[in-house]
Amino acid sequence: xxxxxxxxxxxxxxxxxxxxxxxxxxxxxxxxxxxxxxxxxxxxxxxxxxxxxxxxxxxxxxxxxxxxxxxxxxxxxxxxxxxxxxxxxxxxxxxxxxxxxxxxxxxxxxxxxxxxxxxxxxxxxxxxxxxxxxxxxxxxxxxxxxxxxxxxxxxxxxxxxxxxxxxxxxxxxxxxxxxxxxxxxxxxxx
Amino acid sequence: xxxxxxxxxxxxxxxxxxxxxxxxxxxxxxxxxxxxxxxxxxxxxxxxxxxxxxxxxxxxxxxxxxxxxxxxxxxxxxxxxxxxxxxxxxxxxxxxxxxxxxxxxxxxxxxxxxxxxxxxxxxxxxxxxxxxxxxxxxxxxxxxxxxxxxxxxxxxxxxxxxxxxxxxxxxxxxxxxxxxxxxxxxxxxxxxxxxxxxxxxxxxxxxxxxxxxxxxxxxxxxxxxxxxxxxxxxxxxxxxxxxxxxxxxxxxxxxxxxxxxxxxxxxxxxxxxxxxxxxxxxxxxxxxxxxxxxxxxxxxxxxxxxxxxxxxxxx
Numbered sequence: 001x002x003x004x005x006x007x008x009x010x011x012x013x014x015x016x017x018x019x020x021x022x023x024x025x026x027x028x029x030x031x032x033x034x035x036x037x038x039x040x041x042x043x044x045x046x047x048x049x050x051x052x053x054x055x056x057x058x059x060x061x062x063x064x065x066x067x068x069x070x071x072x073x074x075x076x077x078x079x080x081x082x083x084x085x086x087x088x089x090x091x092x093x094x095x096x097x098x099x100x101x102x103x104x105x106x107x108x109x110x111x112x113x114x115x116x117x118x119x120x121x122x123x124x125x126x127x128x129x130x131x132x133x134x135x136x137x138x139x140x141x142x143x144x145x146x147x148x149x150x151x152x153x154x155x156x157x158x159x160x161x162x163x164x165x166x167x168x169x170x171x172x173x174x175x176x177x178x179x180x181x182x183x184x185x186x187x188x189x190x
Numbered sequence: 191x192x193x194x195x196x197x198x199x200x201x202x203x204x205x206x207x208x209x210x211x212x213x214x215x216x217x218x219x220x221x222x223x224x225x226x227x228x229x230x231x232x233x234x235x236x237x238x239x240x241x242x243x244x245x246x247x248x249x250x251x252x253x254x255x256x257x258x259x260x261x262x263x264x265x266x267x268x269x270x271x272x273x274x275x276x277x278x279x280x281x282x283x284x285x286x287x288x289x290x291x292x293x294x295x296x297x298x299x300x301x302x303x304x305x306x307x308x309x310x311x312x313x314x315x316x317x318x319x320x321x322x323x324x325x326x327x328x329x330x331x332x333x334x335x336x337x338x339x340x341x342x343x344x345x346x347x348x349x350x351x352x353x354x355x356x357x358x359x360x361x362x363x364x365x366x367x368x369x370x371x372x373x374x375x376x377x378x379x380x381x382x383x384x385x386x387x388x389x390x391x392x393x394x395x396x397x398x399x400x401x402x403x404x405x406x407x408x409x410x411x412x413x414x415x416x417x418x419x420x421x422x423x424x425x426x427x428x429x430x431x432x433x434x435x436x437x438x439x440x441x442x443x444x445x446x447x448x449x450x451x452x453x454x455x456x457x458x459x460x461x462x463x464x465x466x467x468x469x470x471x472x473x474x475x476x477x478x479x480x481x482x483x484x485x486x487x488x489x490x491x492x493x494x495x496x497x498x499x500x501x502x503x504x505x
Contacts, residue, residue: 073288094270103359
C-alpha cells in the first residue's frame with residue numbers, strides 16, 4: 001500500500017456545528033433521507049456546573065481490516081492502493097451483508113442506486129483533484145486533519161505523533177483509520 | 191425527535207429481517223430432511239433391510255428440493271437489486287462465508303433434485319420418459335451421490351450459522367456455537383418435517399418407519415438445548431457488551447419468543463410428548479402431526495429469535 005489516508009477528529013476543537021455534514025451532502029449528492037457523515041452531540045457529561053458534551057463523528061472508519069470487505073460475496077466492497085474502502089456498484093447485488101457486518105453502522109443503501117454507500121474521503125472528486133475532503137476544508141474550527149500517514153512530513157503525521165488519540169472499537173481488530181483526539185474535559189465516573 | 195445531525199433511521203442495527211430468518215429456516219429444513227433420510231437409508235442398508243419406498247425418504251425427496259427453492263426465491267427477492275443476482279454466481283470472494291454458501295448450494299440444489307428423481311423414478315419416467323438414460327446413470331452412482339449430498343447438506347446447515355457468526359460486532363451472533371446450534375436445529379426440523387409429510391401423504395401404516403426417526407430426536411434435542419446453554423453462558427463470560435446481550439432472553443418481545451417458541455414449542459413439547467404420552471397415542475396421525483408441527487414452529491421461532499435478538503445487541 002503506497003498511501004495510507006487517515007483522518008483525525010479533534011473532539012476539543014469540534015463544536016458540533018454540522019458544517020461537515022452539510023458540505024458532505026452537497027459535495028457527494030447524498031439523497032436527503034440518508035447521510036454519509038454525522039457529528040452526534042452526546043451528553044451532557046460531568047457534574048453541574050462543569051457540564052460538557054461529547055462530539056462523536058460517525059462516518060466510515062476506513063478499516064485496515066474491514067469486515068465489510070471480508071464478508072462481501074462478490075468482491076464489490078474492496079480496498080485499493082490508497083487504502084480507501086470502496087464499492088464497485090456493478091458487482092454489487094445488494095445482499096446487505098456489508099451493511100449488517102459493519103461494526104460502526106456507517107453503511108446504508110442509497111435509495112437512488114440501490115447500492116451500499118458511505119464516506120470515501122471524497123476520493124472520486126476532491127481527492128482526485130489534490131484537494132482535501134469536503135468536511136475537512138469546510139470545518140470552521142479546524143477540528144479535522146486529513147492526509148497520508150505514510151508521508152513523514154504530513155500534517156496528520158505530526159498531529160498523531162504529538163497528541164494523544166484513540167480509535168473506536170479497537171477490540172474488534174478492524175484497525176480503523178479515523179483517529180480521535182479525546183476531549184480534555186474529564187470528570188470521575190462512578 | 192429531530193436531531194440537529196439528522197435522521198437516525200439508517201442506523202437501525204436490524205439490517206437482515208424476517209425474510210432472512212425464513213430463508214435460514216428453509217435451508218435448515220432442506221438440509222436436515224436430507225441428512226435424516228440419507229442417514230435412515232444407510233441405517234437400513236447396513237442391517238440388510240429394504241429401503242425402497244420408505245415414507246420418510248419419499249417425504250425428504252419432496253421437502254429437500256421444495257424447501258431450498260422457496261428459500262432461494264425469498265433470498266433473491268430480498269436483494270436490493272434482485273435482477274442482478276447473477277453477479278453473485280460470477281464473482282467469488284473466498285473470504286466471504288456467503289460465497290462459500292453459494293458454491294455449496296450451486297452443487298447441492300441440482301443434487302437434491304437428482305435424489306428426488308431417483309426416489310420417484312416411476313413417476314418421473316411416466317411424465318418424462320426421455321430422462322431414462324440420465325436416471326439410469328444417476329441410479330448407478332446413487333451410493334456416491336448420497337454421500338456427496340450428505341456432506342453438502344452438512345455444509346449447508348453449518349454455513350447458515352457461519353453466515354451470521356461472521357458479523358463480528360453482534361455478540362449473540364459472533365460465536366462458534368451458532369453453526370452447531372443451527373445444524374442441530376436443522377436436524378430436528380428435518381426429522382419433524384419428514385414425519386409430518388410422511389404421515390400426511392405417504393404413510394400407509396401408522397408406524398411406517400417413523401420409529402427410527404424418533405430415535406434421533408432425543409440426542410438432537412439434547413444437542414440443541416446444550417448449544418443454547420453454551421451460547422448464553424458463553425456470552426456471560428465474554429465482556430460487558432456480550433453480557434448485556436444476555437438480556438435478549440430476559441427482557442422484551444424476543445425473550446417471549448425464546449421461552450415460548452424456541453424452548454416451549456421446540457424442545458419441551460416434543461420431549462414431554464414422547465416421554466409422557468400414552469403408548470396408544472404415539473403413532474396416531476393426530477399426535478404425530480401435532481408434535482412435528484410444534485417442533486417446526488419452534489425452529490422457525492429460533493431462526494427469528496437469532497436474527498432479530500442477535501442484531502439488536504451490538505458491541
